[in-house]
Amino acid sequence: MNFTFIREMLLQMSPALRNTLLITFLSAGLGWLLAIGIALVRVKRIRILSNVCAVYVSLMRSVPLVIIMFFTYYAVPQIIAYYRYEQGLSVASVAGNTSLLCPVAAMSLSEAAFASEVFRSALEAVPHGQMEAAHSVGMTSLQAYLRIVFPQAVVIALPNMGGLFIGLLKSSTLAYYSGVVEITGYAYTLASPTYQFLEAFFVISVLYELLSFLFSRIFSCLEQNFGKYRKGVISV
Numbered sequence: 001m002n003f004t005f006i007r008e009m010l011l012q013m014s015p016a017l018r019n020t021l022l023i024t025f026l027s028a029g030l031g032w033l034l035a036i037g038i039a040l041v042r043v044k045r046i047r048i049l050s051n052v053c054a055v056y057v058s059l060m061r062s063v064p065l066v067i068i069m070f071f072t073y074y075a076v077p078q079i080i081a082y083y084r085y086e087q088g089l090s091v092a093s094v095a096g097n098t099s100l101l102c103p104v105a106a107m108s109l110s111e112a113a114f115a116s117e118v119f120r121s122a123l124e125a126v127p128h129g130q131m132e133a134a135h136s137v138g139m140t141s142l143q144a145y146l147r148i149v150f151p152q153a154v155v156i157a158l159p160n161m162g163g164l165f166i167g168l169l170k171s172s173t174l175a176y177y178s179g180v181v182e183i184t185g186y187a188y189t190l191a192s193p194t195y196q197f198l199e200a201f202f203v204i205s206v207l208y209e210l211l212s213f214l215f216s217r218i219f220s221c222l223e224q225n226f227g228k229y230r231k232g233v234i235s236v
Contacts, residue, residue, distance in 0.1 A: 005199050009190055016186035017207070019100070023172045023182065026104045028165050031111030032119075038112060039119035053116070060113030066174050069106040073178045076102075103175035107168060115164055122157035123149065155226045162219030166212050183207055 038053045060068070126149050134144035176185030183204050191200035 002199050005196050009203055016183045020172050020182040023103055023175050024169045027107035027168050030108040032115050034112035035115035035119050038116035042120055043123045057113045060110055065110050068110055069174050072102045072106040102178040103180055118157050118160040122153040125156050126152045158223050
């Protein structure tokens with residue numbers, strides 16, 4: 001094993017590491033926000049919208065993430081170009097754009113489907129009587145959700161959110177198919193001229209292990225800090 005190559009590779013890995021973390025955090029933030037909206041619609045059983053959200057969740061959970069990634073990278077630019085053509089505007093295809101938009105959009109849409117089920121079960125785990133109690137003291141539904149229901153639901157969902165986040169971190173390797181140079185793509189690029197793939201994939205394996213361990217510990221600390229609130233929810 002060429003340790004000189006490993007050392008040089010580690011010294012050059014920071015831009016790719018930054019892209020990996022940026023994709024993961026953006027996808028988690030956007031995906032979880034959308035997931036909360038979907039979960040609320042399904043918990044409140046809003047007519048038509050609830051059925052639409054159920055179909056969306058089923059579809060996104062069934063389609064592999066790489067297919068969604070290819071769709072956002074190839075199909076969406078063609079749709080935009082066709083729309084601009086119909087409107088008489090300049091047709092400028094964005095296919096081949098190496099921005100983070102495509103992988104973040106694909107991963108956010110996929111993450112929203114999985115996370116919505118976590119948030120939905122967490123919301124349903126909060127006793128409904130707490131909403132009634134909040135209304136009895138003059139709170140609006142929005143205030144009750146923000147001050148009472150959401151804090152408890154987040155505590156219940158936290159263990160699964162940690163698993164989802166680490167899953168996103170590992171799924172960020174697919175961003176290379178969209179032309180974004182993240183850890184795996186950068187390692188492959190560095191190893192290609194000299195065919196030192198063993199060293200390259202050893203390095204990224206260690207990096208993903210360290211990152212997964214770090215974020216696992218962070219979520220474990222959050223679970224411990226908010227554990228007292230979880231006990232309160234269960235005891236109600």
